[in-house]
Amino acid sequence: MKNIKKYLNENGxxxxxxxxxxxSAYVKFMINNIxxxxxxxxxxxxICTIDRKMVVETKTQxxxxxxxxxxx
Numbered sequence: 001m002k003n004i005k006k007y008l009n010e011n012g013x014x015x016x017x018x019x020x021x022x023x024s025a026y027v028k029f030m031i032n033n034i035x036x037x038x039x040x041x042x043x044x045x046x047i048c049t050i051d052r053k054m055v056v057e058t059k060t061q062x063x064x065x066x067x068x069x070x071x072x
Contacts, residue, residue, distance in 0.1 A: 001017075001040055003061040004038055004064055004065060007065045008068075013031065015029035025039065026038060026040070034049055035049065036048070036049055045058050045061060045063070045064050
C-alpha cells in the first residue's frame with residue numbers, strides 16, 4: 001500500500017486509512033464525488049467504489065495506480 005499512498009499524496013488526494021502499525025488493510029478516498037476503497041488481501045489488491053458498481057482486482061500496486069489514473 002506504500003506506493004498507492006505515495007501516489008495519492010503526490011496527487012493531492014486526501015485519504016483515510018485503517019493503519020494498525022506497519023500494516024494498513026484499506027485506503028478510502030474520494031475522486032469526483034465518488035468514494036473509492038482499495039483493500040489489500042495478502043498482496044492481492046482490490047479497488048472498488050463504495051457501492052461496488054466498479055470492482056477491479058489486481059496482483060500489483062502498479063495496476064491499482066493505473067486504474068486510479070483512469071478515474072482521476
